[in-house]
Amino acid sequence: MSSPKRPAIAQWTDDTEIVSITLSLRAIADIELSPNYTTAFHAWFLHQVRDSDPQLSAYLHDGQSEKAFAISPLNGKLEPIANTFLAKADSTYTWTISALSKSLCAWLQTWYSNHPETINLYKGNFAIEQIDINQPPTTYNNLWSASSNLDSRFTLAFLTPTCFRSKNHHLPLPIPTNIFHSYLRRWNDFAPEAFPQEEFLAWIEKVVYITNYDLECTKVAVAKQGYVTGFTGTVEFAIDLKASRNSDFERLLSALIKLANYCGTGHKTTFGLGQTRQIGKNEVGSRKSEKERITTTPIQDHLIKRIAELTDLFLQTKKRQGGDRAQNTATVWATILARRELGESLKAIASDLNMPYETVRKYAQAARKAIEALESNRIELETVASVSSL
Incomplete structure (x- = not known):
């Protein structure tokens, strides 16, 4: 396999505190991406940092301060297919990473000199064809x-x-x-x-x-x-x-x-x-x-509408709980169940949401039971109404 191209981009100095780079990517084969695919790129970037600097990675992931980086979505054509986005084989994209602290800029410069040939995601790989400066180091x-x-x-x-x-x-x-x-x-x-x-x-x-x-x-x-x-x-x-x-x-x-x-x-x-x-x-x-x-795409539109529908339903079961806690719980349940309905695995959802697998599994079970209970109540009420009308 040929090595990734390393153009003669301007190397930033050791005192650099801010920089933005753009990776030119090529889909090696057809790749299915979830509607929330940026979470996979987010995780990949943090894993890259963790592999060489675990302390910096922990700070970026768990630190209570502002996050010292930003990423873009993929810039390029993604086709909505069934319940996923499709990055077709040999299609090209750009993806931007910005570093906002001196320590991360230093790591990024070291990483650039020996970066991997591919971005390996859960369902496919992108070849890194080239890396360019997007916004100058300063x-x-x-x-x-x-x-x-x-x-x-x-x-x-x-x-x-x-x-x-x-x-x-x-x-x-x-x-x-x-x-x-x-x-x-x-x-x-x-x-x-x-x-x-x-x-x-x-x-x-x-x-x-x-x-x-x-x-x-x-x-x-x-x-x-x-x-x-x-x-x-x-x-x-x-x-x-x-x-x-x-x-x-x-x-x-x-x-x-x-x-x-x-x-x-x-x-x-x-x-x-x-x-x-x-x-x-x-x-x-x-x-x-x-x-x-x-x-948004048809997939995202469907997912958004379904999450909204399920959130409203789950809020009906949490009237006693009330407040932001009820809203947050209902939204998480709705997100998990809506994505399961689209065929995503619990493992993929847990990875995307950065939640323990067992927690996601229990939430999915609780969400299904809540929907079944609501459906049972609806049927019972319709039966009572039907009998009363006789």
């Missing part, structure tokens, strides 16, 4: 230094569904404070100097506003969240500096806009959501700004 100080001049307008393209966590729910709206809160969290975790969160976000609320947008709302299945509603498209923002001048915050705002190209926006960026790009002035309104959006 540091947080460099982002700060290059941010002395703040443009009065800027445009962000949200390439994959984007949403935010709000009181245990998902908020699919591009509210400026939510957007810059998500960037500031990463900055404060990984940059040498942190900034006061409440003060900065209060300033954002005063000076940043939306002037134009072209958005679509969509639902996608994401790990054990069941499904989330997110927005894709472009948003144009303006800055009213007359409202409140603050030179440090102005510079930070400019730096965070640049950081968005690496870290993505909002919730579940380590599973492909929230991929973001700043659109240049010369690109706004042109074909260059028409970035490919990741849309």
Whole structure:
């Protein structure tokens, strides 16, 4: 087998803290992918880190801080076949990984020099044909230094569904404070100097506003969240500096806009959501700004609707429990049962949801019993109604 191509890409220096790379992939044979296939890529990446640096892998997986990486979905044609996506043999795709900390950038550079020839997933393999720089290697100080001049307008393209966590729910709206809160969290975790969160976000609320947008709302299945509603498209923002001048915050705002190209926006960026790009002035309104959006497929649409139906049914059985706990339990049960109905194995579901196999098995049994009980009650009520009408 021939070795993967290693083009003469710019190697980043030892002080690099942020970088984004794109892998060009080729399906070696037909590959079936689940609707939540980004969880498999997420797991593969963490396994790569674990094989050479278990401590870093544990930090990335279990650390309570912000996640130091982001990934994209596959960019390329995936065909909906039965209950799966199909990556046809020899079809080509791109997949992007961003590193947001110095330690992960160092690991990624070492990994690049001796990376594997394939990405081995549960149901098939992709050949790694080439690796390129997607966003240039840099540091947080460099982002700060290059941010002395703040443009009065800027445009962000949200390439994959984007949403935010709000009181245990998902908020699919591009509210400026939510957007810059998500960037500031990463900055404060990984940059040498942190900034006061409440003060900065209060300033954002005063000076940043939306002037134009072209958005679509969509639902996608994401790990054990069941499904989330997110927005894709472009948003144009303006800055009213007359409202409140603050030179440090102005510079930070400019730096965070640049950081968005690496870290993505909002919730579940380590599973492909929230991929973001700043659109240049010369690109706004042109074909260059028409970035490919990741849309739902018939499989995802079916899965999303079925999860919603089952969640409502399970909530009927948990009226005593109430609150967020009932909602969360109902959603997990619904996700597991909906995916089992589509033919996925418990092992694959457990792996995707990052849950113990025995827990998933017990939840699947409990979900089936709950559905059987509801169906039995429905038949009993229909029988009583039929007898009463005689």
